[in-house]
Amino acid sequence: MRKLHRSLSVAWALSFFLFSPVFGQTKIQRTPQNIDSEGHQWWQHAVFYEIYPRSFADSNNDGVGDLNGIASKLDYLKDLGVDAIWITPCYPSPQVDFGYDVSDYENIDPMYGTLKDFDQLSSQAKKRGIRIIMDFVMNHTSDQHKWFLDSRSSKTSAYRNWYVWRDGKAENQPPNNWVALFGGPAWKLDPKTGQYYYHYFYPEQPDLNWRNPAIKNAMFDVTRWWYKRGVAGFRLDAVDTLYEDPKLHDNPVLGGKNRYGDPNEENKYNLKLPEIHNVLRDLRKVADENGAVLVGETWTSDLAELERYYGAHNDEIQLPMDFLFGYVNKLSPLEFRKQIAAAESVHGWPVYVISNHDIVRSYVRYGDGAHNDAIAKLMAGLYLTLRGTPILYYGEEIGMENNNPVRVEDVKDPIGKLGWPQDKGRDGERTPMQWNNSANAGFSTAKPWLPVPQSYQTHNVATETKDPNSVLQFYRHLLALRHTSRALLDGNYIPLNENDPNVLSYLRQYKDETVLVVLNMSGVEQKVSFDLTQQGLSNAKTATLLTILSTHPDQPALTGITLEPFAVYIAKVSGASKTNN
Ligand code: NOJ
Numbered sequence: 001m002r003k004l005h006r007s008l009s010v011a012w013a014l015s016f017f018l019f020s021p022v023f024g025q026t027k028i029q030r031t032p033q034n035i036d037s038e039g040h041q042w043w044q045h046a047v048f049y050e051i052y053p054r055s056f057a058d059s060n061n062d063g064v065g066d067l068n069g070i071a072s073k074l075d076y077l078k079d080l081g082v083d084a085i086w087i088t089p090c091y092p093s094p095q096v097d098f099g100y101d102v103s104d105y106e107n108i109d110p111m112y113g114t115l116k117d118f119d120q121l122s123s124q125a126k127k128r129g130i131r132i133i134m135d136f137v138m139n140h141t142s143d144q145h146k147w148f149l150d151s152r153s154s155k156t157s158a159y160r161n162w163y164v165w166r167d168g169k170a171e172n173q174p175p176n177n178w179v180a181l182f183g184g185p186a187w188k189l190d191p192k193t194g195q196y197y198y199h200y201f202y203p204e205q206p207d208l209n210w211r212n213p214a215i216k217n218a219m220f221d222v223t224r225w226w227y228k229r230g231v232a233g234f235r236l237d238a239v240d241t242l243y244e245d246p247k248l249h250d251n252p253v254l255g256g257k258n259r260y261g262d263p264n265e266e267n268k269y270n271l272k273l274p275e276i277h278n279v280l281r282d283l284r285k286v287a288d289e290n291g292a293v294l295v296g297e298t299w300t301s302d303l304a305e306l307e308r309y310y311g312a313h314n315d316e317i318q319l320p321m322d323f324l325f326g327y328v329n330k331l332s333p334l335e336f337r338k339q340i341a342a343a344e345s346v347h348g349w350p351v352y353v354i355s356n357h358d359i360v361r362s363y364v365r366y367g368d369g370a371h372n373d374a375i376a377k378l379m380a381g382l383y384l385t386l387r388g389t390p391i392l393y394y395g396e397e398i399g400m401e402n403n404n405p406v407r408v409e410d411v412k413d414p415i416g417k418l419g420w421p422q423d424k425g426r427d428g429e430r431t432p433m434q435w436n437n438s439a440n441a442g443f444s445t446a447k448p449w450l451p452v453p454q455s456y457q458t459h460n461v462a463t464e465t466k467d468p469n470s471v472l473q474f475y476r477h478l479l480a481l482r483h484t485s486r487a488l489l490d491g492n493y494i495p496l497n498e499n500d501p502n503v504l505s506y507l508r509q510y511k512d513e514t515v516l517v518v519l520n521m522s523g524v525e526q527k528v529s530f531d532l533t534q535q536g537l538s539n540a541k542t543a544t545l546l547t548i549l550s551t552h553p554d555q556p557a558l559t560g561i562t563l564e565p566f567a568v569y570i571a572k573v574s575g576a577s578k579t580n581n
């Protein structure tokens with residue numbers, strides 16, 4: 001997980017015009033069917049939305065969000081255009097890593113509610129055609145999980161081999177040089193039995209031993225248990241980390257220190273081991289038996305790695321996240337073209353994500369401090385019009401910014417305490433959802449577990465709903481357009497004007513439907529022209545579907561289109577078209 005920081009400054013909203021989408025295209029029903037008449041799976045057409053339950057909506061006013069809070073916002077989500085919600089871990093947990101340290105996989109933490117609340121949320125969501133994706137923390141449990149408590153109780157425990165226990169190299173020396181992602185050695189000495197256990201993350205998150213077949217059985221049963229309860233799939237946490245070299249070779253040391261003061265090393269022997277794919281294939285079989293989808297937290301560093309996560313026969317993860325796209329981190333048509341081309345070239349269905357609970361919000365990473373709202377719309381215009389499944393992070397649709405702690409004593413995320421001030425942790429991107437401009441942004445009447453940024457006064461659901469030029473209204477229109485446009489859902493991606501350093505343009509083409517997307521990634525007015533002869537559209541005309549152009553909203557020709565700074569222009573193209581799908 002990489003962290004990116006950029007300084008914040010006051011956002012200045014560029015005024016713009018929003019066209020009501022023109023839905024002259026094939027009507028596509030948003031029904032909860034698993035597969036459509038043309039063979040597309042539901043998750044290929046779906047818009048996913050990540051909810052960090054601590055921060056979404058607090059129904060019992062204790063300062064922490066909960067499941068009933070989520071249930072109370074389902075109409076909002078439906079109206080926004082969300083088809084599936086991924087809820088980050090809401091299982092019982094000591095909350096060392098805010099839920100990613102699970103102490104019981106088959107229950108709900110009382111701070112979030114009960115299983116009954118979950119069932120209610122699930123049935124309410126179902127009524128609205130919204131599916132639920134749970135988070136599956138498969139690499140490690142909490143050190144308070146009953147398996148680990150038993151495992152650590154003695155060397156002869158029936159659960160001993162469920163975790164990775166080893167003798168030290170010598171007195172007070174861990175078994176090897178592996179460093180934990182969250183600081184310090186990846187081994188912790190347990191005085192009771194005098195052995196070390198392995199933890200890739202915090203010491204309170206001991207790694208499960210996936211080489212023991214009992215783990216597979218127990219963990220796969222967890223997924224079956226939730227499938228029976230109606231969940232539509234899982235987001236697989238930290239899949240890269242499932243296996244370790246059984247011989248425990250030292251990792252190569254790279255020189256220098258990381259932000260926690262540990263030696264930098266290449267994770268040659270404890271990340272992305274090939275055995276992972278056997279587990280994923282089998283997990284996929286269970287998912288298939290239940291008509292479910294697997295979304296992967298896959299930190300791939302190149303295309304080949306991403307490709308592998310789909311499986312050689314598309315028999316592993318259906319939706320591995322492509323962070324290479326989300327991490328372009330500059331408004332560079334060149335870089336985005338490259339990443340889109342890469343995603344397009346894999347044999348699976350692309351996934352586009354630009355923010356999550358571990359990354360500085362995209363509003364800050366891409367914003368220039370002066371035109372952040374316009375840039376937020378520009379980014380929406382990009383990742384919501386590509387061929388693939390987008391995953392929105394809550395609050396992205398209202399232009400939420402990071403609210404990083406200013407004093408170390410306020411930090412909640414343990415890595416923020418350890419890495420201060422270089423790494424302030426992940427609190428900043430996890431602050432409460434901003435519902436209105438009342439106290440605590442309408443999230444709770446109690447003091448929220450994390451403070452809301454001042455920008456909640458302008459960037460909140462209620463205020464933005466009333467403003468036709470808001471980021472939220474742009475998302476609503478764009479998602480409505482996406483859901484009704486076969487070209488945007490299923491069409492080929494055809495890059496245009498590939499040498500343009502400022503404007504990213506492409507067609508999405510499905511049978512005789514063609515949509516043109518033009519994104520001015522610069523802060524300067526641009527003029528663009530398109531020659532679509534090669535696409536069989538030489539005499540084409542355009543009809544605006546959605547734009548934020550204010551001075552030249554209607555641009556019926558394909559030549560001399562004027563684009564204001566950071567403009568988004570989406571148009572239906574009509575003319576003699578070729579059918580190549
Ligand atoms: C990835 C999760 O997204 C992150 O929040 C968590 O800390 C680690 N995995 C450990 O589970």
